[in-house]
Amino acid sequence: MMLLRDAKTLDAYVSSGGFSSLKKALRMKQSEVIKEISVSGLVGRGGAEFPTGLKMKxxxxxxxxxxxxxxxxxxxxPGTFKDRVLMERNPYQILEGMIIAAYAVGARKGFFYIRHEYRKIAREIEKEIDELYSEGYxxxxxLGSKFSFDIELVIGAGSYVCGEETALMESIEGKRGFPRIKPPYPAQRGLWGKPTLINNVETLANLPLIIELGSKRYTELGTHLCPGPKLFSVSGFVKNPGVYEEILGKITxxxxxxxxxxxxxNLKAIMIGGGAAGYIVDKSFLSMPLCYHHARERGIFLGTGDIIVLNDEVNLWKVLLQIAKFFEHESCGQCFPCRYGTKRMRELIEKILRGEGKRRDIERLDAIANALKIASLCPLGSSxxxxYESAMEYHRDELMEVIS
Amino acid sequence: MEERIREIILKHSDRDAKLLGILHDIQDEFGYIPREAIDIVAEWLSISPGEVYDTASFYSFFRFKKAKHVIRVCNGIVCNLKGSEEIIRAIKERYGIKEGGVSEDGLFALEIVECIGRCDGPPAMLVDDDSYGNLTPQRALEILRGYEE
Amino acid sequence: MITITINGKSIAANPGETILQAARRNGVEIPALCLMMEDRPIGSCGLCVVKILREDRTSYVRACTTKVEDGMLIETHPPEIEEARKTILELLAEEHEVGGELQALLDRYGINVERREVIREEWPENPFIFFNPKACISCFRCVQTCGEIKENHVLVRRGRGARIEIVAGVNDSLKDAGCAFCGACIDACPTGALIEKTAIRAKGPLKKVTTICPYCGVGCAIDYFVQGNRIVYARGNPEGVNRGDDCLKGRFGWEFVHSEERLKRPLIKRDGKFVEVSWDEALDYVAQRLREIREKYGADSIAGLSSAKCTNEENYLFQKFMRTVIGTNNVDHCARLCHASTVVGLFKVFGSGAMTNSIEDLMTSEVFFVIGSNTTHAHPVIGTLIKRAVKRGAKLIVADPRNIELARYATIHLRHRPGTDVALINGMMHVIVKYRLADYKFVEERTEGFEKLKEVVEKYTPERVERITGVPRDDIIRAAILYATHRSAIIYAMGITQHTSGTANVASLANLALLTGNVGKEGSGVNPLRGQNNVQGAGDMGALPNLLPGYVRLDAPYADEIERIWGTKIPREPGLTVVEMMHAALKGKIKAMYIMGENPAVSDPDRSRVIESLKNLEFLVVQDLFLSETAQLADVVLPAASSLEKEGTFTNTERRVQLLRRVIEPVGEAKPDWWIITQLANRMGASWSYGSPKDIFEEIRKVVPQYRGITYKRIEKLGIQWPCTDEEHPGTPILHVDRFPTPTGLARFAPYEYKPPAEESDEEYPYILTTGRTYEHFHTGTLTRKMEGFNELMPEAFVEISSDDAEKLGIKNGDCVVVESRRGAIRVKAKISKIKKGVVFIPFHFAESAANTLTLDALDPEAKIPELKVAAVRLKRC
Structure with a gap:
């Protein structure tokens, strides 16, 4: 295991080679660090799949x-819990990655933003940060270099949209989590209007690995199209739900x-890419190798890397209702299409579940889906x-059965 | 109260990210965010009370009604498929709380929340900061009894 | 220029503009509901989405936020976008009552859906603004306006998602949330969810008339919307000095014109009771009585108070009437009580007694030094401008014993004891000299008397100044350095002028500006904010006992020229000032007074004695809109037209001469003051033939050199700032750019030593009382207290007291308190605040608990301004 190794204490982490990458990085030029990461082909593990090295550049x-x-x-x-498990089992690797990233881009200050649902873990992270201060990391x-860096821990307060990078920055600034209009992107004007590198914790945990192995060996790990290890959250109707670390492209x-x-x-459908901002596909996807490239070829995204298994006892309309409720609850309310569209979707699906679904309700759902995709201000709305749309594509017959 | 709020605020004076942290500490201290606290925080941050409220009211975690413990039952997609609705029903009946309400004795507030990242042990809930997974209605009520004192 | 393609048509676009701007400029209409200011898009509505075609992919972006790029291929109305727009509009219409811009869009898209009942909370009651939650689409235009634009931050968002709502403060009433009632949110609202209460039932076409606001000296242009002879609502004119900004008084303070209490016919007091008479009878009677008294006691037994609320034309006629028809220089007006020391002090140092810079120019200041001015309350539109500048990065030094709103925005807040301004300013100059931060080149080339100044300020070490003022020495040093090292503007008001050391205070500020070269340049200067809409003009017009129009001394050669133009002799002995008149009346030396639009029975210090003086007169004639406290004492009361009912000009605080337009006809038989004065003059032997204010202004142009180049025609759109010497002259936004209007062309340092105020706190009267204006009321409340809404916002007087002092005295918030000075006592409610310990504040608007019962009439020796800002008092619970 390269990410999910158990190193809950600093001693355990250091004795298994932890922080040797930071030492190595501090001896490299900043541009060399960024080059290594660029060459490694690492893309963001939070769902957006943007090349990490390019962002750093x-x-x-x-x-x-x-x-x-x-x-x-x-x-x-929903359905994603890999960051939680990573933070529980191997927190120092994230922090080491964060320090390396800061060194590479020339930042002196960092923020560790964690959702309040993980407050217990946040307390641990806070202690770990203190420990790193006293140990000179x-x-x-x-470590005796000219590089200085501070980390402040910020705990969220119950808002899904704050996972979106610009909303998250608003939240750190003490405002409501309204996503900003992009451009400008965080690298141009981020936190308090300053250039900001924002990465998912799993992405950061990859950085020590790349420095340690060197970009060449790292790329050799996966397929040449998408290299590196990836954490997958597997849940739903499976026997052993949990987080599994796999090499991208090496497993279906x-x-x-x-x-x-x-x-x-009996497996009926699979949710891939994120329980809410993801796809409901059919059995034909079982043979798909798990990597960004193959997913895109089949018209979906791997997203945060979660798989929710649905069996034939599940009513797909009920699943769609849960998802619609989720979006209604988490819509920030900033833009009209999402604010009213998510609400109306939930109402229409409820109507269908009451057995009152008509063709024109489906037409309305389609129209709202179109407006959400085209006119939402941020990815929450457009996703x-x-x-709904993927379920309609792969399970249309079943869904239409209840429509008169 | 004023004294205590000022102490909390001072703890955050050397941080860059202030407001959320202050509100968390205030809610930990009082079980909710009192109106008085909003005014004091606003003054200290040189913003209007309305601006503090604008932020605070956005986040579902911040509360403006007092309760000793807050139960947050996950009704995310996975927990829902695995029976979270039964858990919710059991809690509502046992304590006579509505969703978003507070029990008459002020002991528990009940909130139905979205995914809390415990999909490997559904259905799950949070009581204050503690999380519990693989719940059955009986087990959930047992856990809550422990908070009754 | 770059080229973009919109809907297949090639278009030249400016780099940096948005797609929406480029499209609109080229006649491509893209719907947008949340957009208010093109440079600050909100992006909430999603209607302006357009399609960008690129080789590798197409994308959908908001036209309001996306900048054009060279070669961009844009489609504005492809079917899927039109579909999305329709869906968004349907969703909106299902959830809300519609109106305004939204209704127009629904019509255009042919949308007619059924509205569902969505429960949204109403706002608690307020006097002025109606909010319909069902029509509010939470587009955030009002929130953006209230926050970013007006810097009030009262309207905010609550909750999220479909339940997001606009609320005031923490679900408060507008009043409790600190709403400024500037009305900007109404202007911002695209659906009619926010509207003036007075406009709810207005139907049919409204006539728009633009004139100048009847309140403070900022001189905002206001658009009044009229139906019949009634005003329906008002809003700031975007082309005025206020650039569309407004405050409570400007926006909602017009209802007094329709008050039932307006005087509609002339009144003569018979057997202690007023009876209505005809104009002829009233005017004949006044003329006859004044003639009799003049014959019996001489012309100098008569005195007149002109008015800073009347037009230039009327002030000009009033002083001309007193000087040439009555034959006395006993003419003065309320500027004596507000900025007499400004005129004297600035004249002494600069050679001219007015605001050196312009309102708009203040936007270029790097540092503001606001001293003795509660700007956001007394001059709100300038207050907003300062708040905005601070948000943009300007620095602010506030010197005020009260925790005024601007203190929240201040880099440094100096809380000095009332009456110690000279020491504070000298202390700052001491630091500047000591650290060699002066502008020595400027001092060398443009000033004289520096050595004398150095000598005086040398003694004002920060330590000594700390002892005198109570301001920590480090703050004095920090403030001095901040002020001296930037392009800094001084802004002050009555906290500086209304002292026995008023002239010294003003001159010291002028010294400070000279020392650092902060005069005659953009974004700098010494800027007195004038309190009344035409207090600058009343002075310009010579409604002063020692100066003729244009600030010409009675013994100046130009006075002969004025005699020639008028064709009559001018008495050359200076007359009495306001307070001296009252003293003389008490002693029986003044027998008759003619008071136009002033209320000395409430506004003047030691008011019990003022009332006694007025009662002691043989004859008192008062010309006013209302039966004011002063008018009640009169023998004859003449009903005057308000400034919304006449033409003429006002000169605002920045010397801008602005044109008034008649919004409605005068109520009842009320007449413009210029008409009344002309009638009286002619009944007393003059043969004036002025047919309109314009006729009078033409004469003013001949007499007053500063006004020579200004004509009614030139100021139709926007006024001109004097001096304006000929009709080609553009006016003067900044004074003293090249030279000072002194004989040598140099400014003259006028150093003053600190002198304690006339009355200091002692064991018997341990607190210092200071007085002033509130945001909700104006002056003696003659106008604002006639309006229900204003009384609802602030029904009564209060005494602001520090929590320490309150505790010591066992006083709680809202308690009734007796405040007593050596002159008298009043009862007011306590309001505990962050005012400096040992200092209390009472607003002076309320006749029933008049602050001026407590104040003393000690005068500044040079400007004769009374010390309204410092009096020793004691407090106890009722």
Missing amino acids: FVAQNLSTPKYVIANADEGE LGSNI VRELIERAGGAEG AALA
């Missing part, structure tokens, strides 16, 4: 100061489900219709 090249680094631990996607002149959906003990009952 943008921030490093921005002449404005101060610069900030943010670790995004606001994991909120944080603060002034880290079916194999992953088997690792989790196989399906409970609110994904589940």
Whole structure:
């Protein structure tokens, strides 16, 4: 295991080679660190799949100061819990990655933003940060170098949309989590208007690995199209739900489900990419290798990397209702399409579940899905219709059975 | 109260990210965010009370009604498929609380929340900061009894 | 220029503009509901989405936020976008009552859906603004306006998602949330969810008339919307000095014109009772009585109070009437009580006694030094401008014993003891000299008397100044450095002028500006904010006992020229000032007074004695809109037209001469003051033939050199700032750019030593009382207290007291308190605040608990301004 190794104490982490990457990085030029990461082919593990090295380059090249680094631990996607498990089992690797990132882009200050649902873990992280200060991994002149870096822990307060990078920055600034209009992107104007590197914690945990192995060996781990290890959250109707670390592209959906003990009952559908902002597909996806490239070829995204298994006892309209409720509850209310569209979707699905569904309700759902995709201000709104649309694509007959 | 709020605020004076942290500490201290606290925090941050409220009212975690313990039952997709609605029903009946309400004795507030990241042990709930998974209605009520004192 | 393609048509676009701007400029209409200011898009409605075609992919972006790029291919109305727009509009219409811009869009898209009942909370009651929650679509335009634009931050968002709502403060009433009632939210609202209460039932076409606000000296242009002879609502004019900004008084303070209590016919007091008479009878009677008294006691037994609320034309006629028809220089007006020391002090140092810079120019200041001015309350539109500037990065030094609103925005707040301003300013100059932060080049080239100044300020070490003022020495040093090292503007008001050391205070500020070269430049200067809409003009017009129009001394050669233009002799002995008149009346030396639009029975210090003086007169004639406390003492009361009922000009605080337009016809038989004065003059032997204010202004142009180039025609759109010497002259936004209007062309340092105020606190009277204006009321309340809404916001007087002092005295918030000075006592409610310990504050608007019962009439020796800002008092619970 490269990410999910158990290193709950600093001693355990250091004795298994922890912080050797930071030492190595501090001896490299900043641009060399960024180059290694760029060459490694690492893309963001939070769902957006943006090349990490490129993001770092943008921030490093921005002449404005101060610069900030943010670790995004606001994991909120239903069915996704891999960041939680990673933070519980191997927190120092995230922090080491964060320090390396800060060194590479020239940031002196970082924020670790974690959802309040993980408050217990947040308390641990806080202690771990303090420990790093006393051991010289944080603060002034880290490990005797000229590089200084501070981390402040910020705990969220119950808002899914704050996982979106610009909403998260608003939240750190003490405001409501309204996503900002992009551009400008965080690398241009982020936290308090300054260049900001924001990465998912799993992404950050990859950085020590890349520095340790070197980009060449790292890329050799996976397929050349998408290298590196990835954490998958597997849940729903499987025997052993949990987080599984796999090398990208080396395993199919079916194999992953088997690792989790196989399906409970007869597998009917799979939710991939994020329980809410994801897709409801059919059995034909079982043979798909789990990597970003293959997913895109089949018209979906791997997203945060979660798999929810649904068996034939599940009413798909009920699943769609839960998802619609989720979006209605989490819509920030900033833009009209999402604010009213998510509410209306929930109402229409409720109507269908009452057995009153008509053709024109489906037409209305389609129209709302169109408006959400085209006119929402942020990815939350535009992804609110994904589940409905994919379910309609792969399970149309079943869904239409109850429509008169 | 005023004294205590000021102490909390001072603890945050050398932090860059202030407001959320202050509100968390105030809610921990009082079980909710009192009106008086909003005014004091606003003054100290040189913003209007309305601006504090604008932020605070956005986040579902911040509460403006007092309760000793807050039960947050996950009704995310996985927990829902695995029976969270039964858990919710059991709690509502046992304590006579509505969703979003507070029990008459002020002991428990009940909130139905979205995914709390415990999909490997559904259905799950949080009581204050503690999380509990693999619940059955009986087990949930047993756990809550422990908070009754 | 770059090229973009919109719907297949090639278009030249400006780099940096948005797609929406480029499209609109080229006649492509894209719907947008949340957009209010193109440079600050909100992006909430999603209607302006357009399609961008690129080689590798197409994307949908908001046209209001997306900047154009060279070669961009844009489609504004593809079917899927039109579909999305329709869906959004349907969703909106299902959830809300519609009106305004939204209704127009629904019509355009042919949408007619059934509205569902959505429960949304109403706001608690307020006097002025109606809110319909069912029509509110939470587009946030009002929130943006209230916050970013007006810096009030009262309207905010509550909750999220479909339950998001607009609330005031923490679910408070607008009043409790600190609403400024500037009405900007109404202007911002696209659905009619926010509207003036007075406009709810207005139907049919309204006539718009633009004139100048009847309240403070900022001189905002206001658009009044009229139906019949009644005003329906008002809003700030975007082209005025206020740039569309407004405050409570400007926006809602017009209802007094329709008050039932307006005087509609002339009144003569017979057997102690007023009876209505005809104009002829009243005017004949006044003329006859004044003639009799003049014959019996001489012209100098008559005195007149002109008015800073009347037009330039009327002030000009009033002083001309007193000087040439009555034959006395006993003419003065309330500027004596507000900025007499400004005129004297600034004249002494700069050679001219007015605000040196412009309102708009203040936006370029790097540092504001606000001393003795509660700007956001007394001059709200300028207050907003300062708050905005601070948010943009300007620094602010506030010197005030009260915790005024601007203190929240201040880099440094100096809370000095009332009456110690000279020491504070000298202390700052001491620091500037000591650290060699002066602008020595400026001092060398543009000033004289520096050595004398150095000598005086040398003694004002920060330690000594701390002892005198109570301001920590480090703050004095920090403030001095901040002020001296930037382009800094001084802004002050009555906290500086209304002292026995008023002239010294003003001159010291002028010294400070000279020392650092902060005069004659953009964003700098010494800027007195004038309290009344035409207090600048009343002075310009010579409604002063020692100066003729244009600030010409009675013994100046130009006085002969004025005699020539008028064709009559001018008495050359200076007359009496306001307070001296009252003293003389008490002693029986003044026998008759003619008071136009002033209320000395409430506004003047030691009011019990003022009332006694007025009662002691043989004849008192008062010309006013209402039966004021002063008018009640009169023998004849003449009903005057308000400024919304006449033409003429006002000169605002920045010397801008602005044109008034008649919004409605005068109520009842009320007449413009210029008409009344002309009638009286002619009944007393003059042969004036002025047919309109314009006729009078033409004469003013001949007499007053500063006004020579200004004509009614030139100021139709926006006024001109004097001096304006000929009709080609553009006016003067900044004074003293090249030279000072002194004989040598140099400014003259006028150093003053600190002198304690006339009355200091002692064992018997241990607290210092200071007085002033509130946001909700104006002056003696003659106008604002006639309006229900204003009384609802602030029904009664209060005494502001620090929590320490309150505790010591066992006083709680809202308790009734007796405040007593050596002159008298009043009862008021206690209001515990963050005012400096040992200092209390009472507003002076309320006749029933008049602050001026307590004040003393000690005068500044040079400007004769009374010390309204410092009096020793004691307090106890009722």
